[in-house]
Amino acid sequence: QVQLVESGGGLVQAGGSLRLSCAASGPTFRSYTMAWFRQAPGKEREFVGGISWSGGITAYADSVKGRITISRDNAKNTVYLQMNTLKPEDTAIYYCAARPGIAVVPTPLEYMYWGQGTQVTVSS
Secondary structure, three states: OOEEEEEOOEEEEOOOOEEEEEEEEOOOHHHEEEEEEEEOOOOOOEEEEEEOOOOOOEEEOOOOOOOEEEEEEOOOOEEEEEEOOOOHHHOEEEEEEEEEOOOOOOOHHHOOEEOOOEEEEEEO
């Protein structure tokens, strides 16, 4: 079983940057594909991006492509979400998720483990 804890959220002005972290427990972290999702009030949870177990494959949603980078450090059991040029529409709770296997998929139901989320608020 994998437990995930996100950190790094907060309040930032439009155009600013944030780096979110997701710390995972469990010895099998390196065998999981990791992803970030976000959910704004009144909206469905949406895929932001993901990274394969080796870090060799990444995928990003069109809405954030070019502004974010996902990376992972398997030695530290941590995955990161670097967000730049933030916009007010990026305001949401950001969740880290894990799934076994190598495929990065954008469907929340495909992910077995979830963190509690961290709030990101971008002011205009």
